[in-house]
Amino acid sequence: MATIRDVARAAGVSIATVSRVFNGSSRVSQRAEDRVWEAARELDYWPHGGARSLTTNRTDALGVLLPDIHGEFFSEVIRGIDQAARRDGFHVLISSSHADADGVVVASRAMHGRVDGMILMCSDEASAEASVQVSRQFPLVLLNPRSSPNGCSSISIANYEGAYGVVSHLIRLGHREVAILCGPNGNGDSDERVRGYLRALADAGIEPHPGLSVSGDFTESSGYRSASLLLRHDPRPTAVFAANDSMAIGLLSALGNAGVEVPRDMAVAGFDDITIARYLRPPLTTAHVDAFELGERAVRLLVTSIRMPDSGVVSHETLPVTFVVRQSCGSPLPPRETMLGIDSPGRGSVRPGGAAAIPTRRRRQQ
Amino acid sequence: MATIRDVARAAGVSIATVSRVFNGSSRVSQRAEDRVWEAARELDYWPHGGARSLTTNRTDALGVLLPDIHGEFFSEVIRGIDQAARRDGFHVLISSSHADADGVVVASRAMHGRVDGMILMCSDEASAEASVQVSRQFPLVLLNPRSSPNGCSSISIANYEGAYGVVSHLIRLGHREVAILCGPNGNGDSDERVRGYLRALADAGIEPHPGLSVSGDFTESSGYRSASLLLRHDPRPTAVFAANDSMAIGLLSALGNAGVEVPRDMAVAGFDDITIARYLRPPLTTAHVDAFELGERAVRLLVTSIRMPDSGVVSHETLPVTFVVRQSCGSPLPPRETMLGIDSPGRGSVRPGGAAAIPTRRRRQQ
DNA sequence: TTGTAAGCGTTATCAA
């Protein structure tokens, strides 16, 4: 590939002029500019990003470190990150499947000099400390961190509030024996959703039954397997809150095979509102999480702290969750595709935990 | 952040020695090495990737350009790429949502000097020419290209063979009015699947009925919407081959709402075998595509052509597809989770263009 | 075994 020197020679100007043309940094005579473009076109020249970043001290790239997650949520977060980054003129350097804190630190080191900042999604406790390390290297935004951290911005899902909303709904429908299908042990999202579940029970004066808390791992198959446990339990739960939609899907499948009809024999609710949730039979009542927006907002936070360094502003945002009533809980509502457009708050008025109030939004229906 | 000079000073050695220690490139006295590590640790030093790549002329990064695709397939391909890349010591620079050829060229230019090679997934015709451009910049691997290209390696899904297998199965079950739910217009995957469908019909002496070809766009909602068209058609199709699982899901949902029972009233088959396919009710018969492996193999091809440049070897691989019989087509088999383990070849021995021979499987009922 | 110094392809400073 041609370098700036080749172009300068071909155009009969100095490399400084070529650089100016490509950066629009200062005035260049029309004649020189034309010749530079011409030469560049002919030589198929394009500035070498790596070399450029050495002098500018910017890489125009964002690093993204994700844990080993699958599926739609993952893909939507990345899409959100990618599109927002591109809009702001940044590349995205991605690295997933980081299980432990060590892996995170190693990966972040490897990105030194390649990115201007980093988005880190650490689902478990261990990585939290790693983030302290990382944040000394460059601006850092935590995605859905387990605990609110040290000197960096973060954005979290309103897990607690969402779960509280879903479970309260089940209770309002008359259910007392409400089971929960938990996510992986130690997973922050799962823990918060469990907390919301417990609080909703407590607020309704219902004693949580330990046997009604079944452990899963956010996969369909764990949801599938949980069915036998739930059905064997005495008293048999009349409703199940799955900590994510994937598990709810597995559960629905198993219940179907066992001849248990949903919602007649058992109500089922999920969390996330992945695309297919509305196409299940019955369509799944769940808490909608906008993964794309999660990624977008993380980028926005990061770009802000990159653009104004040592402004010292760290913000902790919460991505609200919207409650979506479909038919898997026996709600009286008719099925409708448009449901998702209706932003019924999954919390807000819902107590306690002091969630962000969702502005200008009425909810509807109970 | 500390630079190599800081470390050299602190350790009382030259920068060359520090470099040697970090690269293990040539012998360094134990004493010097210890002092370098010590100093590096103290200063929290790590080599600047960008600067390093300027001299080594390697970036240790792979670029990935994807079209605007969603969902699980997307995420699995990326996971496969990411993991394989990391295993080979490469970073992954990703950029998605590239609709047109221009976008591809621009994005690839922006990656100049940041990556050692690129994986390009171009679903439509337009991008094919762009790949010619790109391949002059650095080694290029095409992911699932529409047409076999010029000087670069590629890996494709056995779309034609998979579709042939699925549709042949439907025909063997006794169906004559087999509809197809197509993907987006001009999409290579879709076109190949349609071709397999048509060929299977032709081989069975069935005249394809234009009204039984419904256009969709690979989304659940397009599958959902297609139902009314299909049900209205006279004669009503007894089987539908959806060109991907997402559309099949939408279709199943709509059929359920319309009171059409699957497979009794209508057989439905999909393509891709996304995770939830087996958890649908009824579980979906489909062609399994290993998206993760697709990504992995693309990386392997790319790394090969990076490591041995001008070896001139370009290989065109095909990722086989395996046919998975579940219950949505009225197969006699009992449901089983293990189904996927049975690797029935998606092509190879199978005729012509090779439909999957389904070993040890009787059919029953149409 | 070590250090000096010449790049790598840019941008930025400073004179001209």
Next chain:
DNA sequence: TTGATAACGCTTACAA
């Protein structure tokens, strides 16, 4: 408006 030239942080001959 231009062109030399000194960085940027590193690797790698080449010499010592």
